[in-house]
Amino acid sequence: MGACSNKSQNLNQKEEQITQLLDINNPGNVNHRYAYNFTLIPNKSVGTGIKQTNQYSTSLSRIEWDMMQNQFWDSHKDSSEWQLIRKALSQKDESAALQILSQANFKLIRNSIQLLVRNKQTFQVPIFVINEPTFYSNQNFELNFETSILKVIKKAIQVRVRSSKLPQDYEISTQNTSTIQEIKQILLEVTKEKACRLFLNGRELIDQNQLGNYSISSGTVIQAFL
Known part of the structure; x- marks a missing residue:
């Protein structure tokens, strides 16, 4: 009797610890990983049912937000669990989404798709792949640079990278068509x-974008977090 009681108590404590991850102020909340690009808005919600989340604004333009979403799902393309979550998120009918998750033995914590448990494994779903932001940035992003790339003359440029882990600015000779990933x-x-993250004027640069998309030219200083 005592052993069963202790086991039940331990399970309840573990579930309570997992539930706390839904708190946006909890340092373990997955959305803190994206704090450079997204600002959560306390006490304001968006979406309905299992897709209800806090509202948020983003420093990204709409096209960068789309790219960020694609990059997130591409990083999980080899995970059958994440692909099932993505399929559930794509359903317009909540009952269809719940059926997909139920058949795959996912348990929603507090009836939210932000936090799921399956086979003792926890899955935290970032808000930006569930709902759109309330605000997009209007910072300059050269949309036509990539679409008209055949008309763009490749220019040799020299950019400077600044980091606390470098003794001085590191100069890179490259081209305006080089990608951030390169x-x-x-x-x-x-x-x-x-690992490395790159920023320009406080804005995180997205891997697949080209330097020209951000109007980066010779002499531009890029901040690196290594």
């Missing part, structure tokens, strides 16, 4: 670090 790879090889 610049990151150069830095990682030089610094021997495993």
